[in-house]
Amino acid sequence: MANLAERLYDALSEDGAVANSKWSRVAIGIAVLVLASIPLSLQLDSAGEVSLLGGDRSIYRMLADIVIFGLLVIGAGLVLRWHESRTYRSPRVLLLLATLALSTIWIMQALSLWFPEITAFILPIPVAAMLATLLVSARSGLLMGVISVNSAALIGLAEGTTVVGILVWSLFGVAAASLMTQRHALFKSAGMLSLAGLMAALLQALSTGAPLTSAILSAGHGAIGGVLTVVLAYGSRPFLEKAFGITTDVSLMELTDPAHPLLRELALKAPGTYSHSMMTGNLAETAAQVIGARPLLARAGAYYHDVGKIKRPDFFVENQASGPNPHESRLPSLSALIITAHVREGVELARSHRLPLEVVDIIQQHHGTSLVTYFYNKATEGDAPVLEADFRYDGQTPRSREAALVMLADCAEAVAKTVKKPTPARIEAAVRRVMEVKMADGQLMDSQLTLADVEAVVQVYSKMLSCAYHSRNDYYEPRAVRFEYADKSFEPSRT
Numbered sequence: 001m002a003n004l005a006e007r008l009y010d011a012l013s014e015d016g017a018v019a020n021s022k023w024s025r026v027a028i029g030i031a032v033l034v035l036a037s038i039p040l041s042l043q044l045d046s047a048g049e050v051s052l053l054g055g056d057r058s059i060y061r062m063l064a065d066i067v068i069f070g071l072l073v074i075g076a077g078l079v080l081r082w083h084e085s086r087t088y089r090s091p092r093v094l095l096l097l098a099t100l101a102l103s104t105i106w107i108m109q110a111l112s113l114w115f116p117e118i119t120a121f122i123l124p125i126p127v128a129a130m131l132a133t134l135l136v137s138a139r140s141g142l143l144m145g146v147i148s149v150n151s152a153a154l155i156g157l158a159e160g161t162t163v164v165g166i167l168v169w170s171l172f173g174v175a176a177a178s179l180m181t182q183r184h185a186l187f188k189s190a191g192m193l194s195l196a197g198l199m200a201a202l203l204q205a206l207s208t209g210a211p212l213t214s215a216i217l218s219a220g221h222g223a224i225g226g227v228l229t230v231v232l233a234y235g236s237r238p239f240l241e242k243a244f245g246i247t248t249d250v251s252l253m254e255l256t257d258p259a260h261p262l263l264r265e266l267a268l269k270a271p272g273t274y275s276h277s278m279m280t281g282n283l284a285e286t287a288a289q290v291i292g293a294r295p296l297l298a299r300a301g302a303y304y305h306d307v308g309k310i311k312r313p314d315f316f317v318e319n320q321a322s323g324p325n326p327h328e329s330r331l332p333s334l335s336a337l338i339i340t341a342h343v344r345e346g347v348e349l350a351r352s353h354r355l356p357l358e359v360v361d362i363i364q365q366h367h368g369t370s371l372v373t374y375f376y377n378k379a380t381e382g383d384a385p386v387l388e389a390d391f392r393y394d395g396q397t398p399r400s401r402e403a404a405l406v407m408l409a410d411c412a413e414a415v416a417k418t419v420k421k422p423t424p425a426r427i428e429a430a431v432r433r434v435m436e437v438k439m440a441d442g443q444l445m446d447s448q449l450t451l452a453d454v455e456a457v458v459q460v461y462s463k464m465l466s467c468a469y470h471s472r473n474d475y476y477e478p479r480a481v482r483f484e485y486a487d488k489s490f491e492p493s494r495t
Contacts, residue, residue, distance in 0.1 A: 103442050197224075270319050
């Protein structure tokens with residue numbers, strides 16, 4: 001089952017078979033329109049029974065509603081294509097957004113048919129906008145909010161100023177979703193959305209001339225709807241993450257907790273690697289903030305990128321301290337196999353601990369197809385022919401900016417430790433040389449990093465590493481000083 005899920009994930013990824021098909025997005029759009037046309041066609045007839053083309057609506061009005069929804073889907077697709085290209089390239093994310101849109105219209109129509117007197121503000125209409133914000137982006141959340149509000153209007157659940165009120169409520173839903181990156185902010189999000197629902201419902205009722213008692217009742221509905229929205233959004237998030245292979249900042253925050261079992265095992269069995277990973281995480285996260293990538297994903301990927309070294313910690317120099325080097329008694333080719341195996345073993349450990357697929361990708365890609373230079377050079381010193389491919393990692397080159405940042409941070413942190421008599425200029429020169437080698441070797445070709453991004457990363461890494469590995473003054477034992485007044489020896493002089 002796991003292998004099937006991974007193959008499906010690969011097919012639906014940005015470079016998968018489905019994504020490369022120009023008709024996949026068209027098929028998703030058509031499926032959304034067809035499935036949405038069913039609830040748009042359902043109405044209560046004069047006997048109170050649910051039927052197609054029932055009620056007072058004519059077939060022309062029904063067709064008009066379906067066409068309007070179709071135009072809404074096309075418009076949303078164009079917005080994603082031109083302004084959210086990464087979302088548009090990922091069929092998994094498009095399927096998620098389609099699921100949210102369809103779930104919203106089906107649930108709203110079902111509730112409106114079962115409870116004809118129900119008011120729009122007691123329904124968790126902004127939940128789709130909040131989930132899209134949490135799982136994809138704020139721009140996708142705004143788009144989902146527009147779709148939800150229009151769907152409510154098309155099925156007759158909202159009209160006039162109610163549409164405006166729900167739209168305002170959905171906008172606050174997108175804003176509240178940004179506060180839900182940590183559990184302790186859940187009550188703040190619920191309070192914000194409840195207050196927004198209360199005010200929107202109250203003002204909408206008053207704008208229609210409703211009595212004050214009815215307006216207060218509507219305000220109560222809005223407050224209840226706000227709480228329901230936050231509870232549903234937060235509760236359904238983990239299931240949608242697993243179903244569509246999407247990682248949110250909430251999950252990434254949990255992964256970066258030092259108490260995570262895999263991080264604790266890394267700290268115990270490979271303390272040098274753990275320390276290196278923490279520093280790599282600081283570097284990658286800061287660089288991600290500067291270039292506009294996902295900081296938490298970069299940090300989480302860096303924390304776990306070397307977990308494969310748990311299997312054989314003594315074969316990696318940062319864990320050897322003053323002990324023997326086991327590579328001295330082995331052939332360079334065997335040493336290269338041991339070194340490169342930590343990527344594959346790290347992927348296996350990550351999957352066994354059910355880490356998010358995006359973090360697993362970073363583990364698999366953080367060395368790309370780089371050359372294990374030390375052992376390759378050592379092998380070439382002999383007389384036997386050496387095949388360069390035998391000394392390269394067999395992973396993938398970085399396919400995201402976050403994976404590339406982890407790769408560069410990994411190398412920059414390691415090379416900074418080798419600088420003798422470190423100064424800011426020497427550390428920057430070493431970091432820049434590492435970047436140039438990776439670029440010349442084609443490791444960043446698929447990473448979506450621009451030259452401007454690389455230069456910004458050089459500056460960030462150089463500055464941080466210069467602060468971490470600068471030279472220090474020697475520490476001396478304090479001199480033995482005799483005091484004329486022994487009872488005053490521990491009191492500072494204020495004169």
